Amino acid sequence: MTKETENRKAEHLKIGIAEDVQFKEKTTGFEKVGFKGVELEYKTLPEMDKKEVKLETSFLGKDFKAPLMVEAITGGVKEAKKINKDIAKACEELGIGMGLGSQRAMIEDPLLKDTYFVRDVAPTIFLAGNIGVTELGKYSVKELEKAIESIKADALAVHVNAAQAAMQPEKETDFKGRLKEIKKLAKEFKKPVYVKEVGHGIGFETAKALAKTGIKAIDVGGAGGTSWTAIDSKRGNKKVGETFWDIGISTADSIVQCRKAFEGKIIASGGIRTGLDCAKAIALGADLCGMALPVLKAQQKEGSEGVTKLLEKVIEELRIAMFLAGAKNLKEMRGKAVVKN
Ligand SMILES: Cc1cc2nc3c(=O)[nH]c(=O)nc-3n(C[C@H](O)[C@H](O)[C@H](O)COP(=O)(O)O)c2cc1C
Incomplete structure (x- = not known):
């Protein structure tokens, strides 16, 4: 691996773990602030037992016990091996x-495969590989397939990150022709391809254009959690970092916009x-939810057990929220959101 890629991955981990890099003013939109935000329907008499709530689902051909995944975090640096194994074990x-x-x-550098490979501790779960959209022109479909095969992943997530790239010292900001490349990849790649933002959201027009590429899913990676302009401006363009810290489309908004444009x-x-x-995300039209930074922090604090504890809590909270909305399964949860503007 080039020193540049190695340094970048190590710095992302270091900054993500140690510094405050979440959005400042902008929020996901899920909170209720006065009369703004997204609330769930509250059924005073849900006419069901909480024990009846079923969270099972499937995504791109794999079964899930709950509609949750840990988002892409790391690989390629020494520390990544333990982080990935701890997270995979919990998942x-x-x-x-x-x-x-x-x-x-x-x-x-194929020798780094080891820092990504988790199938020994996670033989059955859905696993997504990952590549940046600006890398697509550099590698052939065959090379990307080999990368996925070698870690036995089920799908390839292509991350789109214009806001992040604009802050980076590496200046990889050429986003011309990327839709065409995504379309080619989705058509030729043996496994499902999906597109994810990294924390600044995907809007209606982009989702509409992506719908024509043949990708199987969109991960909205919306604004309100980890800010990638924050992380990368700490490494790169500090002068403009503050200005763009909160740029992007809130997660709740992004789900609504993508749902309108993408089936x-x-x-x-x-x-x-x-x-x-x-x-709330499921009520607005999402099929799965994903988390990154809190999982990394839980792993750093208490290893795999910390990750399990955090995710168990999230799953139990989801179960309670569905019970209180009177939804027995994820299908019934759709439309249970009350959007307050
Ligand atoms: C330390 C760290 C490294 C990340 N590296 C990647 C990456 O390599 N590829 C990617 O698509 N997203 C990456 N992400 C972004 C996450 O997958 C996720 O989209 C983003 O952090 C928003 O989720 P959150 O608010 O739950 O953290 C990374 C996140 C963190 C915290």
Whole structure:
């Protein structure tokens, strides 16, 4: 791997763990602030037993015990091996999905495969590989397939990150022709391809354009959680970092916009912090929810057990929220949101 890629991955981990890099003013939209935000329907008499709530679902051909995944975090650096294994172990225990960090590092240096490989501790769960959209022109479909095969992932997530890239010292800001490349990849790749933002959201027009590419899912990666302009401006353009810290489309808004434009699966991520957030995201039209930074922090504090504890709490909160909305399953949860403007 080039020193540049290695340093970048290590710095992302270091800054994400140690510094305050969440959005400042902008929120996910899930909170209720006065009369603004998203509330769930509250059924005073839900006419069901909480024990009846069923959270099972499937996503891109894999079964999930709850509609949750850990979002892409790392790979390619020394620390990544333990982080990924700890997270994967917890996900396998809970029967939920997991995304791995950008595989650019292991394509550049195949010896780094080890820092991504988690199938020994997570043989059954949905696993997503990852690559940046600006890398698509550099690697052939075959090379990308090999990267996915070698870690036995089920799908490839292509991350789109214009806001982040604009802050980075590496200046990889050429986003011309990327839709065409996504379309080619989705058509030729043997496994499902989906597109994810990293924390600044996907709006209606982009979702509409993505709907024509043949991708199987959109992960909205909305604003309100981890700010990637914050993280990368700490490494790069500090002068403009403050200005763009809160740029992007709130997660709740992004789900609504993507749902209108895209019929495939939608993952809600970016600032999902509780099972109540997750319930609201599903009510707005998401199929799965994803979390990154709080999982990394739990792993750093208490290893795999910490991750399990955090995610168990989120799952239990989701179960309670569905019970209180009178929804026995995820299908019934759709439309249970009350949006307050
Ligand atoms: C330390 C760290 C590294 C990340 N690396 C990647 C990556 O390699 N590829 C990617 O698509 N997203 C990456 N992300 C973004 C997350 O997958 C997620 O989209 C984003 O952090 C928003 O979710 P959150 O608010 O729950 O953290 C990373 C996140 C963190 C915290």
